[in-house]
Amino acid sequence: MGIYIYFSEKDFYMNNIDYYWERFTLKQRLLRYLVYVCFVSALFFSIRTVEVIPEFFYDAPEQMMDLFSRMWPIEFEYYPIAVHTAIIETLNIATLGTLVALVLALPLALMSASTIVSYSWVHWVARFFLVSSRTVNSLVWALLFVAVFGPGIISGVLAIAFRSIGFIGKLLGEALDEVNMGSVEALRATGAPMITILLKAYWPQVMPAFFSIILFRWDINVRESAVLGLVGAGGIGVILSDSMNLFQWRQVSIALLAIFAVVIIAEIIVVNIRKKLI
Amino acid sequence: MSKTKSYIDLKEVPMSKTKSYLEIKNLKKWYVPGDLILKGINISITKPEVIAIIGPSGTGKSTLLRCINRLVDPNGGEIIFKDLDLCQIKGSTLRKVRRHMGMVFQEYNLVERLSVIENVLTGRLGYMTSWQAFRKKFSQKDINTAYELLKTVGLSDHAKKRADSLSGGQRQRVGIARAVMQNPDILLADEPTSSLDPKTAVEIMELITDFSKKNNIPAIVNMHDVKLAQRFATRIIGMSEGYVVYDGEPSGITDTLLKEIYGGEEWME
Numbered sequence: 001m002g003i004y005i006y007f008s009e010k011d012f013y014m015n016n017i018d019y020y021w022e023r024f025t026l027k028q029r030l031l032r033y034l035v036y037v038c039f040v041s042a043l044f045f046s047i048r049t050v051e052v053i054p055e056f057f058y059d060a061p062e063q064m065m066d067l068f069s070r071m072w073p074i075e076f077e078y079y080p081i082a083v084h085t086a087i088i089e090t091l092n093i094a095t096l097g098t099l100v101a102l103v104l105a106l107p108l109a110l111m112s113a114s115t116i117v118s119y120s121w122v123h124w125v126a127r128f129f130l131v132s133s134r135t136v137n138s139l140v141w142a143l144l145f146v147a148v149f150g151p152g153i154i155s156g157v158l159a160i161a162f163r164s165i166g167f168i169g170k171l172l173g174e175a176l177d178e179v180n181m182g183s184v185e186a187l188r189a190t191g192a193p194m195i196t197i198l199l200k201a202y203w204p205q206v207m208p209a210f211f212s213i214i215l216f217r218w219d220i221n222v223r224e225s226a227v228l229g230l231v232g233a234g235g236i237g238v239i240l241s242d243s244m245n246l247f248q249w250r251q252v253s254i255a256l257l258a259i260f261a262v263v264i265i266a267e268i269i270v271v272n273i274r275k276k277l278i
Numbered sequence: 279m280s281k282t283k284s285y286i287d288l289k290e291v292p293m294s295k296t297k298s299y300l301e302i303k304n305l306k307k308w309y310v311p312g313d314l315i316l317k318g319i320n321i322s323i324t325k326p327e328v329i330a331i332i333g334p335s336g337t338g339k340s341t342l343l344r345c346i347n348r349l350v351d352p353n354g355g356e357i358i359f360k361d362l363d364l365c366q367i368k369g370s371t372l373r374k375v376r377r378h379m380g381m382v383f384q385e386y387n388l389v390e391r392l393s394v395i396e397n398v399l400t401g402r403l404g405y406m407t408s409w410q411a412f413r414k415k416f417s418q419k420d421i422n423t424a425y426e427l428l429k430t431v432g433l434s435d436h437a438k439k440r441a442d443s444l445s446g447g448q449r450q451r452v453g454i455a456r457a458v459m460q461n462p463d464i465l466l467a468d469e470p471t472s473s474l475d476p477k478t479a480v481e482i483m484e485l486i487t488d489f490s491k492k493n494n495i496p497a498i499v500n501m502h503d504v505k506l507a508q509r510f511a512t513r514i515i516g517m518s519e520g521y522v523v524y525d526g527e528p529s530g531i532t533d534t535l536l537k538e539i540y541g542g543e544e545w546m547e
Contacts, residue, residue, distance in 0.1 A: 182387035186453075189347055190460055191376030191404025196411040200403060204391040 067249065074257060075250035082239055083251075087258045090235035093153060093228065094221035097160025102214060104161065105130075105169035112169065113176035115184070116202070126173070134166030138224045142233040151232035159233055160221050167217055175209035176202060211277050215270045222266045226259045298358070299323040299496045300346070300464060306354035307341055315341050317520035318355070323464075326494045328487050330501050330511035330528075334540050337517050339500040343468050346498070347379045348372055359464070377404035380457030382486070384469035386449040388456075390442040394433060397441050397452050398424040401459025420459075427455040431485060447478035451485065458489050465490060465497035472502055479503070483510045504536065 024032065110116055111126035136144075142159035149155050184201045192200070229237020236255055243251040305319040315338040323329065331339050344350035346357060348364060357364040359375065367375060380401070388397045402420045403411055416424075428434050431451035436444065441452060450470060457465060467486055471479035483499075487510050490497040501507045507514055508528040516524030516531070516539045524535055537543050 180390070182383065182385050183389045185349060186381070186383060186387035186456070187389075187400065187403060189349060189376060189379070189381040190401055190456075191373040192400075192406075192411070193370075193373060193408055195408035196403050196406070199408065199412055200392075200400060201389055204389050207391070 070247075070249035071253040073250065074253045075248075076254060078251045078254050079258065083236070083254055083258050086229070086236040086239045086255075087262055089153060090225045090229075090237075090259075091222065091262065093156040093160055093225040093233075093235050094218060096157045097225065098164060098214065098218045098221050100157060100161035101164030101168055101217070105165045105172065108165065108169040109172035109176060110198075112173035115177055115179055115181060116198075126169070130166045130169045130173075132166070133162055133164075134170070136163065138163035139227060139231060142228045142231045146232050151234070153234040156225060156228045156233035156235055159228055160225055163224070164217050164221060167220075168213055171213045172206070172210065175206045175213070179205045208277055212274060215274055219266050219270045223263055226262075299326065300498075301358035302342075302346075302355070303358070304355040305342070305345060305352055305357065307338070307345055307350065307352050314520055316345070316352075319520075319522055321515060321522065321525070323496050323498075325513075326490065326496045327512040328490050328497045328499060328510055329513045329515060330499050330507035331515045331517060332501055332504055332507050332539065333517035335502075338520050339517055340468050342517070343381075343466050343498065343500055346464075346466060347376050347381060373404060377460055378463045380460045380462035380465045382450070382453050382457050382465070382467040382470045384472050386446070386453045386473075388441040388449055388452055390440070392441060393438055394441055394444065394452055395424055395428065395437040398427060398455045398459050401456040404460065424455070424459060427458055431455050446474055447482065450474060450478075450482050454482070454485050454489070458493075462493075463495055465495060467497060467499040469500050469502065471506065479506060480509075486510075504531065 108126045108129055111122050112130065114123065117123065138159050141162045142155055145155035145158045145162075149158070179202055183205065184197060187197045187201045226236050226240075229235045229239065230241045232238065236259055240252060240255045240259075243249075243255060300321070300323040302319055302321040305316050306314060307316040308314045319338075319342060331342070333339055341350055345352045346359075346364070348367075352365050355365065360378070362371075362375065364372075364375060389400065392400075396414075399416050399420060402416060406415070425434070425437065428437055431454060433444075433448060433451055433455075436448065441449065444452065450473075453470070457467075465486065470486065471482050474482060483506060486497050486499060489495075499507075499511065508531060511528055513526065514524065514528050514531055515522055516535065518539045518541075523539060524531065533543075533546065536546065
């Protein structure tokens with residue numbers, strides 16, 4: 001018949017060439033072992049440099065029990081006195097910070113997308129700002145703004161905003177880069193101006209990602225703004241730090257409980273909105 | 279000064295006065311310097327007919343079509359459309375010229391997350407400001423036209439559906455409706471049937487031919503399928519390696535010519 005399509009078992013045994021196949025070459029295998037060795041030795045040396053003091057270490061469970069007994073019972077009466085206002089303040093800081101970040105991140109995201117701007121120097125400028133925003137922790141941003149604007153909500157809002165610019169800008173820029181260029185080309189072919197193309201070809205495609213990113217960042221910001229008060233940037237962190245300094249452990253526990261509740265509620269809200277969006 | 283006037287409102291230039299619908303002279307294009315994709319193309323379109331461009335993949339058919347509405351910038355030559363050299367214009371003049379050229383794409387290029395009717399109305403965006411586009415301020419006339427067009431392409435029932443819920447053939451119908459919505463003076467179609475089954479391909483070609491006849495405008499269609507081209511086009515341009523190697527009647531396409539265009543002959547059996 002000419003061509004065999006089906007190979008019988010006999011065909012296999014008659015074929016006595018051994019084909020050579022290996023997942024990794026010798027060099028790759030050695031390199032992989034070297035990486036393992038590095039990991040293990042790094043772990044070993046880091047344990048040695050941490051200098052765990054055994055007395056404190058063995059004492060830890062006892063100390064923890066002691067702390068918990070001081071925190072119990074939770075002082076619920078303290079909630080309306082100070083915690084409520086502070087937790088609302090925290091939510092305000094997170095929300096306002098996210099909105100300010102959005103306004104500042106939008107132009108940077110557009111600048112960093114290679115499907116929109118073709119000049120690479122523009123990409124580098126945008127990337128510079130996005131990276132510098134992300135490399136500084138929001139607590140450090142807060143320290144800076146407290147030094148400039150003094151303690152209070154404004155420092156908190158700006159700290160949250162400046163940390164979020166990098167996050168929102170980078171992810172939004174990536175979403176813009178993954179847009180299907182076919183629709184963009186089609187709109188260019190109709191003679192539509194650039195702004196219209198942004199509105200009608202880019203926006204419908206990045207909209208789900210856009211809301212997803214904003215909600216995700218807001219969720220993170222609720223948690224981060226709870227800590228900002230430790231450096232005086234407003235919110236529930238101020239209560240937490242004051243109560244700790246005054247050894248009011250039962251007030252600390254209500255503050256922690258409030259943070260926990262807010263984070264859980266934020267999570268539920270975000271999950272539900274996102275489900276509706278996609 | 280008079281030249282500036284002439285393209286502000288292109289519709290005012292009567293068709294009978296322009297000598298041809300489109301004139302391509304010695305068009306050259308390269309993506310890598312020295313490696314020419316289009317090696318001096320000359321095409322003159324004087325009749326409102328369906329013109330099929332056939333040729334193997336990578337021979338510059340798409341590039342040629344995209345040079346006409348300047349989605350790709352040519353490197354040399356002239357493209358005369360309504361007394362304007364399209365190779366020289368830019369900015370708002372270019373956008374105004376693009377309004378008058380409808381384009382149909384192989385992959386339909388609809389905005390997937392928008393509704394079918396919105397995709398058809400997209401054809402009017404060249405005539406609107408961004409602010410109007412943002413507020414979705416389409417004129418009642420445009421909305422009427424869009425619904426009429428959907429009826430013509432047989433998608434009236436799908437107007438409010440999202441474009442990504444349609445099949446390939448249906449999407450291409452929307453693509454054609456969008457191009458016609460521009461009220462174009464020329465229709466460009468880049469492999470409009472290559473992603474479709476043979477029956478749908480024929481239906482799509484019928485639509486394009488109908489619109490060309492009804493509106494009295496030329497349609498330039500890139501195709502792979504020689505049989506389909508011969509069936510619908512009244513003029514065929516054969517391209518090979520960046521040159522036009524045939525330009526004339528569909529009946530003039532011989533086996534010898536096809537061998538020259540596509541190379542080899544085993545595939546023809």
